[in-house]
Amino acid sequence: MSQTKIEEPKTDILKLADQDGQFRRKASQFRNFISSDPSSPFPAENDRYVVYINYGCPWAHRVNILLHLKGLTSVIPTIIVDCQLVPNGWSFTGNDGSATADPLYGFKHLRDIYLKADPEYTGRFTVPCLWDKKKETVVSNESSEILRMLYSEFDAFIPEDRKESVRPLFPKHLQKEIEEMNEWVYNTVNNGVYKTGFATTQAAYEEHVHVLFASLDRLEKHLEGPGHAPYLFGEHITEADIRLFTTLIRFDVAYVTIFKCNLKMIRYEYPKLHDWLRRLYWDEGEESNGGAFKKTTYFDLIKKGYVLATKAPNAIIPAGPLHSILPL
Numbered sequence: 001m002s003q004t005k006i007e008e009p010k011t012d013i014l015k016l017a018d019q020d021g022q023f024r025r026k027a028s029q030f031r032n033f034i035s036s037d038p039s040s041p042f043p044a045e046n047d048r049y050v051v052y053i054n055y056g057c058p059w060a061h062r063v064n065i066l067l068h069l070k071g072l073t074s075v076i077p078t079i080i081v082d083c084q085l086v087p088n089g090w091s092f093t094g095n096d097g098s099a100t101a102d103p104l105y106g107f108k109h110l111r112d113i114y115l116k117a118d119p120e121y122t123g124r125f126t127v128p129c130l131w132d133k134k135k136e137t138v139v140s141n142e143s144s145e146i147l148r149m150l151y152s153e154f155d156a157f158i159p160e161d162r163k164e165s166v167r168p169l170f171p172k173h174l175q176k177e178i179e180e181m182n183e184w185v186y187n188t189v190n191n192g193v194y195k196t197g198f199a200t201t202q203a204a205y206e207e208h209v210h211v212l213f214a215s216l217d218r219l220e221k222h223l224e225g226p227g228h229a230p231y232l233f234g235e236h237i238t239e240a241d242i243r244l245f246t247t248l249i250r251f252d253v254a255y256v257t258i259f260k261c262n263l264k265m266i267r268y269e270y271p272k273l274h275d276w277l278r279r280l281y282w283d284e285g286e287e288s289n290g291g292a293f294k295k296t297t298y299f300d301l302i303k304k305g306y307v308l309a310t311k312a313p314n315a316i317i318p319a320g321p322l323h324s325i326l327p328l
């Protein structure tokens, strides 16, 4: 008789850098799209989808901002996992805004959601993770694509003035420029902080830290360009602002100290980026639909999440900076 083997996780969750000290982000594996077309495999419906997030992760934060900006928080509710990455991955502990168990299936770990969708899944168990309650599967675990499907596919469920046709986050005439910016900002800033902070050799760290700051210098210059203020592409918030915000709001409070991205700080050395960042954070008016950026930012959990992920000196959470964000 063959013995029943208990399956160990195939992914070493706490191993972030490769053998050569470089952090290489793996491509997301669930890449389906929700559509407003009722005959599509994943049609937009009220209360059919949920998205697993935590409050530390910048990729999950993008999605949470978008749900608030669009007024979709009750159409696609979020389910929160805690901010500590343990050997079994993200979990439900009752801490950091999470429930004590997954409200859908009673699971203790997010990995069980992925394995329910595909028992053979070998990728990483990441947030954000968009789940279809009807088909009981993961629709997508790629934040950049989750953003895109939320722009217009759920327009039937939101007020007129939030629809993509009225207040576009990815306007036709800017798409090429936004795509171009996404490319270098993703590689050198959004993911650049991780390549720097998760590096485990001096050479890998130094390879990425200078590239990161060269891109911040480039962004600072960009904001001086015609039509590039107060938001990255003019008078209104676009996708480019959302994607950069979730990295820069973490910069002075977490990446400078915990990820050693410490050649400069946003608040002291990047006046234009600093203005841009504070305007987004503090806005509680129409542009941010009543504070989408502020309401979704949890500075303490951001710090905690990175300290625990990197085991930064003795897992002590730095007290500073004195103000997580300065007034406008």
Ligand SMILES: N[C@@H](CCC(=O)N[C@@H](CS)C(=O)NCC(=O)O)C(=O)O
Pocket (backbone or CB within 6 Å): 013, 028, 056, 057, 058, 059, 060, 085, 089, 124, 125, 126, 127, 128, 141, 142, 143, 144
């Ligand atoms: N490309 C993904 C990346 C998501 C991602 O890496 N999330 C991190 C949290 S910041 C995660 O869940 N890491 C857990 C792991 O890799 O095991 C996206 O943009 O959605």
